[in-house]
Amino acid sequence: MTATTKSGDNVDKVLVAILGRALKAITEEMSVSMERTTRSPILCEARDYVTGLYDAEGRMLEQTENLPILSFSLAPVCKHIAQKFKGNIFPGDVFFHNDVFSLGNQNNDVAAFKPIFFGDKLVAWSATKGHMADIGGNVRGGYNPDATEIWQEALRIPAVKVVERGQVRKDVWDLIFANIRLDIVEADMQAEIGACTVGERRLQALIEKYGLEVFEAHKLALFDAAKKLMQAEIRAIPNGSYTGEAWAYYDGKNVGSKYKIKVTITVDGEHITFDYAGTDKQTNAFVNGTYTSSASATVLTFLQMVNPDIPHNEGMIEPIEIIIPEGTILNAAFPAATTYGNHLCPNNADAIIRALAPVIPDRVGAGWNQLLCSLSTGTDTRKGEPYVDIMFMGLKGGSGAMPTCDGYDHIGMIDASGGVLDQDYEMFEQQTPHLLLEHELLCDSAGAGKFRGGLGVRTRYRVGGEGTQIVTFGDGDIEPAFGLQGGKGGTLNTIELRMPDGRTVVPRTKDIIKGVPTGTEYLQIAGGGGGWGDARERHAAKVRDEVRNGVISRGAALEVYGVALDDQLEVNEDETARLRGKRS
Numbered sequence: 001m002t003a004t005t006k007s008g009d010n011v012d013k014v015l016v017a018i019l020g021r022a023l024k025a026i027t028e029e030m031s032v033s034m035e036r037t038t039r040s041p042i043l044c045e046a047r048d049y050v051t052g053l054y055d056a057e058g059r060m061l062e063q064t065e066n067l068p069i070l071s072f073s074l075a076p077v078c079k080h081i082a083q084k085f086k087g088n089i090f091p092g093d094v095f096f097h098n099d100v101f102s103l104g105n106q107n108n109d110v111a112a113f114k115p116i117f118f119g120d121k122l123v124a125w126s127a128t129k130g131h132m133a134d135i136g137g138n139v140r141g142g143y144n145p146d147a148t149e150i151w152q153e154a155l156r157i158p159a160v161k162v163v164e165r166g167q168v169r170k171d172v173w174d175l176i177f178a179n180i181r182l183d184i185v186e187a188d189m190q191a192e193i194g195a196c197t198v199g200e201r202r203l204q205a206l207i208e209k210y211g212l213e214v215f216e217a218h219k220l221a222l223f224d225a226a227k228k229l230m231q232a233e234i235r236a237i238p239n240g241s242y243t244g245e246a247w248a249y250y251d252g253k254n255v256g257s258k259y260k261i262k263v264t265i266t267v268d269g270e271h272i273t274f275d276y277a278g279t280d281k282q283t284n285a286f287v288n289g290t291y292t293s294s295a296s297a298t299v300l301t302f303l304q305m306v307n308p309d310i311p312h313n314e315g316m317i318e319p320i321e322i323i324i325p326e327g328t329i330l331n332a333a334f335p336a337a338t339t340y341g342n343h344l345c346p347n348n349a350d351a352i353i354r355a356l357a358p359v360i361p362d363r364v365g366a367g368w369n370q371l372l373c374s375l376s377t378g379t380d381t382r383k384g385e386p387y388v389d390i391m392f393m394g395l396k397g398g399s400g401a402m403p404t405c406d407g408y409d410h411i412g413m414i415d416a417s418g419g420v421l422d423q424d425y426e427m428f429e430q431q432t433p434h435l436l437l438e439h440e441l442l443c444d445s446a447g448a449g450k451f452r453g454g455l456g457v458r459t460r461y462r463v464g465g466e467g468t469q470i471v472t473f474g475d476g477d478i479e480p481a482f483g484l485q486g487g488k489g490g491t492l493n494t495i496e497l498r499m500p501d502g503r504t505v506v507p508r509t510k511d512i513i514k515g516v517p518t519g520t521e522y523l524q525i526a527g528g529g530g531g532w533g534d535a536r537e538r539h540a541a542k543v544r545d546e547v548r549n550g551v552i553s554r555g556a557a558l559e560v561y562g563v564a565l566d567d568q569l570e571v572n573e574d575e576t577a578r579l580r581g582k583r584s
Contacts, residue, residue, distance in 0.1 A: 233306035286337035367482035
């Protein structure tokens with residue numbers, strides 16, 4: 001029943017498993033705490049946050065990744081804080097951080113870190129990171145397509161101690177929140193501290209139960225087990241180097257601009273390297289990424305292709321090497337604007353998928369719909385208060401189909417992997433002055449295939465309030481989600497503003513539209529995901545059912561899927577066989 005770690009400690013294999021589940025349960029409880037105590041819709045509804053536990057050195061013990069792009073952004077900063085404040089870390093301390101040039105991933109994603117002591121010994125950290133409704137800078141809400149440098153985007157928060165030995169450092173606290181527009185952000189950061197405290201208490205109780213020496217030994221064994229599981233997954237990929245490319249379109253300043261993302265993936269036994277040499281240089285606009293956001297995107301994309309039961313701890317990522325040259329669009333050098341960086345994740349994922357699809361076709365799905373997003377700000381005249389809202393009901397379409405199943409319909413506000421929920425309709429109308437008119441899945445938006453892509457959505461609302469400003473950011477208006485193994489591509493994204501005077505304004509994909517009149521109708525189409533396999537191999541009865549349900553039109557069933565239906569929407573077997581027999 002026992003095994004031996006590298007340090008020679010005897011460990012109980014059953015207890016290793018129990019410890020792994022206990023750590024996961026703690027981070028999940030921290031996540032529930034965030035959901036129940038935060039106030040901004042992007043946190044309490046969309047769950048745009050991550051919660052995690054890290055050892056004294058900042059190594060990942062476990063985490064709950066509600067928004068996947070944040071999932072591997074806490075450990076690098078935790079290691080940074082542990083080193084920066086070494087000798088000056090005490091029970092009851094709390095640190096804030098968002099600085100993208102000291103391992104942060106995005107300005108709006110602000111983290112709280114709380115050291116965990118057992119007796120007088122630092123044994124671990126609890127941490128949360130969430131997207132704040134505002135973070136200062138030139139534009140309320142944080143997204144500024146006109147930005148060319150970091151100071152035009154946000155308040156930078158390098159690692160700073162805001163609570164010392166349980167006492168708030170009020171001068172530091174006031175300095176931070178004096179530079180942020182919305183009071184809701186202060187409340188949400190207090191909720192982050194609360195979630196960290198939940199993690200602190202639960203981990204202290206866990207160590208009290210088993211003892212510190214047992215905890216440390218089994219922690220190392222847990223790392224080792226996760227490492228071996230990941231190494232086994234990598235061994236299943238043929239050795240060699242595989243290259244994939246994808247494109248990001250329009251940087252917000254240079255019309256027609258296009259930027260290449262190139263990755264060379266080298267598999268060597270139990271080790272895998274993602275090398276982004278050949279990726280285009282950073283832009284002079286805000287479409288740039290940080291190393292942390294890009295590396296996180298790489299890891300979470302690869303995780304879609306391996307055993308989903310691997311524990312998410314430091315051992316899991318040890319066999320993975322990521323090289324992203326500084327000065328490229330995925331790792332911009334100081335003082336570049338980088339707020340858009342999280343949203344380069346889908347483009348990054350496309351490059352990885354294209355590289356590995358020919359090698360492990362049974363593990364790789366078709367392309368996902370790209371993100372096209374908008375953020376509205378203004379004054380809610382019903383309350384006389386400012387608001388910020390990211391329209392995450394309509395900013396993402398369908399996921400790509402897999403070799404064994406259809407893609408997910410309308411995946412919500414995510415970047416390369418699932419996890420974030422939609423807005424509640426009634427809450428949207430309570431928290432903004434807008435009136436929702438339409439939100440529905442979009443017929444024929446999915447890429448056709450033996451397994452079809454996920455459906456996109458159509459969203460429409462009427463603008464209310466005063467002083468409305470709409471910021472758009474994203475991609476997907478040029479290149480649809482791609483199909484694999486003969487599957488068809490998805491559909492494109494669009495945003496239109498239908499003004500009360502009859503004009504229609506089509507914003508660019510990185511744009512600021514000021515003075516949007518009350519009564520304007522906002523219309524957004526989010527496209528579907530790519531299909532997998534020959535559409536004429538899709539089961540005819542399934543096509544029939546989807547025509548009946550409005551997922552596929554009768555015309556597409558005939559022309560694309562080769563399924564003929566009679567007036568009662570039953571399959572005409574003879575005509576269908578004839579149509580499908582014509583395929584090359």
